[in-house]
Amino acid sequence: MIEARTMQGNDEHPANDSKVAEDARAAGFASPFDRGAWFDLLAAHGFAGEGRVDAQGTHAGATAWLPLRRDKPGHFAGLTNWYSFSIRPLFRGEGDHAAALADLFRRLRQQAARLSLYPVPDADQGSIAAALRTAGWWVKAAPAGDRHWLDLSDMDHDGWWDSRPGALKNTVKRKAKKGVVDIALFTAFDPDAWAAYEAIYAASWKPEEGHPALLRAFAESESARGTLRMGLARMAGEPVAAQYWTVEDGSAFIHKLAHVEDSLKASPGTLLSAALFRHVIEIDRVTRVDFGTGNDAYKRDWMNRHEPLWRIEAFNPSRIAAWGPALKAFGRSMLGKKP
DSSP: OOOOOOOOSSTTOTTOOOOOOTTOBOSSSOOGGGSHHHHHHHHHTTOSBTOEEEEEEEETTEEEEEEEEEEETTEEEESOOTTOSOOOOEEESSSOHHHHHHHHHHHHTTTOSEEEEEEEOHHHHHHHHHHHHHTTOEEEEEEEEEEEEEEOTTOOHHHHHHTSOHHHHHHHHHHHHHTOOEEEEESSOOHHHHHHHHHHHHTBSSOSOSOHHHHHHHHHHHHHHTOEEEEEEEETTEEEEEEEEEEETTEEEEEEEEEBGGGGGGOHHHHHHHHHHHHHHHTSOOSEEEEEEOOOTTHHHHOSEEEEEEEEEEEOTTOHHHHHHHHHHHHHHHTTOOO
């Protein structure tokens, strides 16, 4: 656990290392990636680079936090890893959140030459970039990824399913009718099911990636909160597909999925997805399903909304060390190249 240092809310304390308050939250829908516990987990598993900093700012009764890591001297980045759907500021208090965020970035200029944030949700990038500019940073914001999600609005499960592509609906109907895939759903952490998931992932089409210990700790903590939803598909008693989701605040989040390649003809992953969608829509009554980062073609079959994710690069003009990277970043923009 990272030791907290008390902030007094003035310029004598530029380090901004006060831990995120437990009741701090981001704007809009809640997310498992918008809680202090998530950042504690990342830090505990070695994702804080050269050190964690919970940047903080205050204004007129509002407090803003942004968990960061030191990538190298003078260069800070959002405290994220490949499991993170987003990085965005967290707030407490009913005051002026925009002013509190600008204060955060003003304080951060006292120790940082450069700041990198990714993935920033489309709904948040404008306010983050504006607060950075207000605080005196040079800012480069550009689309750098994709997010697919489902907006159910007033649709029930059957209405949503009717709106899906015919090929997907036909696949689910045909494969389910054969009865060769058995589906089990879990709403609490089950060690045997999780062991099966890890075995499936090891045998899946995915390259070696991730951090199994962190993901398991995350799943166990979400189970304790009552938000875990997990699915396991078996054929002839053998696990062949698994998915890990969570639900909260009217949203479902699809974190990880995997299947054994030689089981593809039976479409166990597709049948498992269909079962989990039905559960979170009919039982959990979610109104949104978030498929996280990435523009995989199959996501379009399940989702009806798409928007960019953003990368924000900010440079402190008072630090000479920022001038070269800033010139390079803005020069690429002028030439129409990606950052």
